[in-house]
Amino acid sequence: MSAHAQSRAPAALIERLRTAHRESWSLGDLVGVAAAWAAGLALCAIAAAIVIYMMVQGLQYLSISEMFSHPLPGLDQSQSGGFLDPILGTVVLTILSTLLAAPIGIGIAVWLTEYGKPSGLARAVESGVEVVAGTPSIVLAIFGLLVFQEGFLSFLSYEATDGVAFGRSFFAAAAMMSLIALPLIVGATREAMNGIPRHVREASYALGKDRASTIRRVLLPASRRGIGTGVALGMGRIVGDTAIVFILLGASLRLESQGDIPGLQVLQGTGSTLTTYVYNNSPAGEGGSPDKAYAAAFVLLAIVIVLNFGIDLITRGKGPSWTRA
């Protein structure tokens, strides 16, 4: 009985406090809260609408055979084949770009947080990262085309005419794509490393370790989650970018190998990704196969959702106790 009475009293008290609270709110606060609620719910509704609509449209036209067959040059939807090559293109381009961006981005972040001298250079690097982050990808793509058409870089694509390189290849696209992921990786890594208190570094120095082994054995492992988040966010951006693929990966729907270095032929060659495939097949592009555009768009969306899920997995749980203090 007494336990029951005890549990009832606070409940009544809480209820009274709650209503008293509400009564005292001004009209402006009520409107604000209502607007915040509405905005949150609207966002959920929009996200759900996108996913559900793409699911309905995509799954309707998606078939396993499409995902494992090459695109064909047929004009009719029934003869235009599948989108195996765009899927492979997305995977290859994402991996290659990440392999380029991750070490460079982590390196920049480590240098900025642990060295950062001279400070003028550090500020210049910071602004450089910000400029790259703010540059539209179509500008990066055009710039990349200029660079990779230089004759001496023809080994990254292939030689066209008069010593000018073709300038479009997985290498060229990945190089520019890595610039899209770079600021995200730098930012997330820096944030993680700045979150490590000074005394943790000093504890390593106090054991007679130099800065290099402190970074390698303590600071980078302690920043794993931040680095992972940055890399996954960067991959999401790479998967979703269209402009760079459109301009720098060539216009071939299929993976077209180039050059004669075994193993690198695919990377020297051209291809497409899901984003350009969707664009080309939708009514906005050539409009040949809207059904397949929907199916490919759904696959693309699924990849991005899986990546976001991966980020959630990485950031779940608690970090080291000293990063929470």
Next chain:
Amino acid sequence: MDPRLSPPPPVRRIAAGGAPTVAQAPPAATNGHVPNAARAKNPKRLPRTETTPVERMRTEELSIAYGEKLAVNQVSISVGQGEVLALIGPSGCGKTTLLRSLNRLVDLTPTAARGGRILLDGEDVDSFDVTQLRRRVGMLFQQPNPFPMSIFDNVAYGLRERGSKKPSRRELEPAVFEALHRAGLFEEVRDNLDHPALALSGGQQQRLCIARSLAVRPEVLLLDEPCSALDPLSTATIEETIVALRDEVAIVIVTHNLQQAQRVADRVAFMYLGDLIEYGEVDQVFTSPVAERTREYVSGGFG
């Protein structure tokens, strides 16, 4: 009654005679500013063997400045193996700066400048390679800070990468186990050596940090308020460990907790605004201080 309001539970202590007795733990809430009433009961010194200290480390006219601000002013002090030296004084008196200069951690602060000499076994610390010096002068920090790796790897951290040859786990095991034993942690973690160190409790983490420092066999151990983030029970364990280690390692401890200084220290140095005001045996400093400042501080007059 709200359990948070009740006095802390008594802590078991091993008395000098050998029979376990019960002593009151220091109240957690005082945070070093011990009220007069509590200090009246002179806290029990932890039992120790009587040894004649062998001098390991000495400062001569040591001065340290951060930019224009003088943090340590011509301090001459020594600490030997077989004794615990406590540095006490109000916040900003330079005691932590002095401690951090002993393993040249102050050198990491770009604005810091140093005058005078610091000697380890009669040799100027500037003549050592800094990594060698820091292996001989270990340090423990306010916050327990195990590295994000396993318990074993934390203790082995200082032993690895010493040369081009990487020692195997089998080679490292004796040293790691011994360090864990000396830090009084081995029994608690013997079955979990591969578990992440960050999963340990705060007190265990701090003892792991002690083991990590001991593994490289330092001659001097610097403790920067090692118990300020710990509960009274963990504090008592760490204090017992400190006293047990003093025969093998010269120990310097910075503390805001005057009772802690009385419990663990053999000698006490009282600093105020960068000056060394008083330096002597623990009983003398706390019961019959020479300087008026010291008398005021140890009786709670300021600080």
